[in-house]
Amino acid sequence: MGRPTVASVVNRVAQRARGLMVLYRAGLAPVPxxxxxxxxxxxxxxxxxxxxxxxxxxxxxxxxxxxxxxxxxxxxxxxxxxxxxxxxxxxxxxxxxxxxxxxxxxxxxxxxxxxxxxxxxxxxxxxxxxxxxxxxxxxxxxxxxxxxxxxxxxxxxxxxxxxxxxxxxxxxxxxxxxxxxxxxxxxxxxxxxxxxxxxxxxxxxxxxxxxxxxxxxxxxxxxxxISPLDSAQFLDRIPLRVGEATFLGAPLFHATGLSQFILSCALGCTVVVRRKFDPEETLRGVAEHRCTALVLVPTMLERVLDLDPEVRARYDTSSLRILFLAGSALSPEVGNRATEVFGDVVHNLYGSTEVAVATVATPEDWRRAPGTVGRPPVGCRVELYDDEGRRITAPDVTGRVFVGSGLAFTGYTDGRSRDTIDGLIATGDVGHRDADGLLFIDGRDDEMIVSGGENVYPVEVENVLVEHPEVREAAVIGVPDERFGQRLKAFVVLRPGSVLDAEAVREHVRGTLARYKVPRDVEFLDLLPRNATGKVLRHTLA
The missing domain is CATH 3.40.50.12780 (ANL, N-terminal domain)
Incomplete structure (x- = not known):
């Protein structure tokens, strides 16, 4: 390692100063x-x-x-x-x-x-x-x-x-x-x-x-x-404040729930938890304790939004300033529905068990570009690299996502670690930035489907599928195909009363995406297999 440059030292000092300002704004910096x-x-x-x-x-x-x-x-x-x-x-x-x-x-x-x-x-x-x-x-x-x-x-x-x-x-x-x-x-x-x-x-x-x-x-x-300054990575783009109340729906064993629990305790906030998630009880808890923050994974949010409007109307959730979402991908359709119901409160965090926080989309980011995971907060750095390790700076070009963070891990307990480039850790995802610099996650780098020589990431097709008013949730995988190598197969969960058939599903995708992204196979399920934090178990589908 060489000696730090003047520019790197100046940047580090500036980041720390900005971090202190974030802590002060949240009420954590003890001045005077x-x-x-x-x-x-x-x-x-x-x-x-x-x-x-x-x-x-x-x-x-x-x-x-x-x-x-x-x-x-x-x-x-x-x-x-x-x-x-x-x-x-x-x-x-x-x-x-x-x-x-x-x-x-x-x-x-x-x-x-x-x-x-x-x-x-x-x-x-x-x-x-x-x-x-x-x-x-x-x-x-x-x-x-x-x-x-x-x-x-x-x-x-x-x-x-x-x-x-x-x-x-x-x-x-x-x-x-x-x-x-x-x-x-x-x-x-x-x-x-x-x-x-x-x-x-x-x-x-x-x-x-x-x-x-x-x-x-x-x-x-x-x-x-964790240094107190590291908490500024969350507070920079998520406006939690001292002495408020947080309803924690995401489980504490997961990084999403645990990080927000620790941060809420540091802020002297009341944390409301329940042993098992229930959408109506969640709204009841928010209303009863006047919670300003609600922490969920996207599948939990879907269950809240699927409540009958008359049920939701029983509970005053006007105290909510922050709807904090992480743990799995938040589709544009679900995020937009949440904005319609709760107002401009959606904060969409992207991170992983290994790197903790990487980026956060504020409500303003979401309004501008539904589906985005936003920008890195203070103390974080996010870069995209191609398969040869070259940094990608152009918009709308997909690359591997690498993150640097004061909250990142230093390696697994079994001695293994993740790929690193320029001191940044691979998240295992691929993504792109738009012309405004907002980050979008296109999928896992090991989930890319190559069909007839064309690259397809499942999340793009899944987002289109759930935009159909009769589709509750969907997952897309690649299955072997003698002619094309792989073909796309969609697993679809319909809303009650739907009469949608496989051809109608394909036609819906065909109206938005390229021909090679239309699933050849469609299978209807009662529900998708998921783990406790809402991630689809694709190997079970396969």
């Missing part, structure tokens, strides 16, 4: 209380961004509500004290800094308390996906050397092959038989422990997120220690 700023920096450095933020929020306003779940509210002070008790109990049972704590839970208070307690012990938390199969969970637990396993009762059978770990139950189903009466519950452990603060661990434990696992055993992607 520099003593509070120092305390915040010390807490997050010692305990990590989540446990440190909760401790600071409890100090700032001991009675402020930090979390609301089905069992009621908890203040930041209660979260801090109860996680102290859990951390002390685990410490007494021999859990040490560096021991991995795995958690397989839906979104509720005991999942949050597990994250906080592990942070206070310096124990890495492995967030398991509630949609994974039994063999995937077993393989991951062995590979990551899990020491403690926290889970909801409903997942007991899925975890039966994991041995040699300390188990704790996080959520018990009322009125159902007890599946593991000898396994302690977190509530009992907390109730029997001292809630005084613990000494800081040698270093924060951090978090390990998992890739979607759609093609085998999921890979672990550890999140590094």
């Amino acid at each position: 209380r520099l003593d509070e700023g120092i305390r915040s920096l010390i807490a997050t450095r010692r305990y990590g961004p989540l446990a440190g933020s909760v401790r600071i929020a409890a100090r700032r306003d001991p009675q402020a509500v930090g979390l609301v779940d089905e069992t009621g509210p908890l203040t930041f002070t209660q979260l801090d004290l109860r996680s102290n008790a859990l951390a002390r109990a685990w410490s007494a049972r021999g859990v040490r800094s560096g021991d991995t704590v795995a958690v397989l839970c839906r979104d509720h208070r005991n999942l949050v308390l597990t994250l906080l307690a592990a942070g206070k012990l310096g124990a890495p938390v492995l967030l398991l996906n509630t949609g994974f199969a039994k063999p995937q969970l077993t393989d991951v637990a062995v590979r990551e050397r899990v020491r403690v396993l926290v889970h909801d009762d409903e997942f007991t059978d899925l975890l039966g092959d994991i041995t040699g770990v300390d188990r704790y139950r996080a959520w018990q189903e009322p009125g159902r038989p007890d599946p593991q009466p000898d396994t302690p519950t977190l509530e009992d452990v907390i109730a029997g422990s001292d809630d005084h603060p613990l000494p800081a661990p040698p270093k924060p434990g951090g978090l390990v997120l998992l890739t979607s696992g759609t093609t085998g055993t999921p890979k672990g992607a550890p999140r590094p220690a």
